Amino acid sequence: MTPLRRRMIEDMRVRNLAANTQRNYVSYVSAFARHFGSSPELLGLEEIRAWQLQLVDAQRSRSALVLATAALRFLYNVTVKRGWVIDEISMSKKPRKLPVILSPDEATRLFEAIPSIKYCVIPMAAYAGGLRISEATRLKVSDIDLPTGEIAPAATVVVN
Structure with missing residues (x-):
């Protein structure tokens, strides 16, 4: 075991x-x-960037890229104590995903597939009110304005 590896394990x-x-x-x-055939103590920011690009080109998952970057940040900031600013070793960002929204036709078919109106009330209320599952499961009769059939604003729905 190399002295650098031993020191890193001790730091961890x-x-x-x-x-x-x-x-x-x-x-x-x-x-x-x-990958570089050299001790990490002799490598720098350009090699880190090249390593990150190699991982991306190899189509490694985002979590693998984040873990590899975190390992190098730990090595160079804690064990080797390089004078780099931590932000110089860039971290992969999480891609933003748009929510899946049903078309009116898909929503209609979904609710028609439910055999009884009794079982359809909660999903319809959640969909119409834009409620989360946890909010929908805690709905009370008092949360629904019975004359108009509208759901009270989400702020009034009690979520424990």
């Missing part, structure tokens, strides 16, 4: 990182060093 133990995190960090730092 001192910070009480989970055993799985320690294994992953050591694995990614080791793969980084093998």
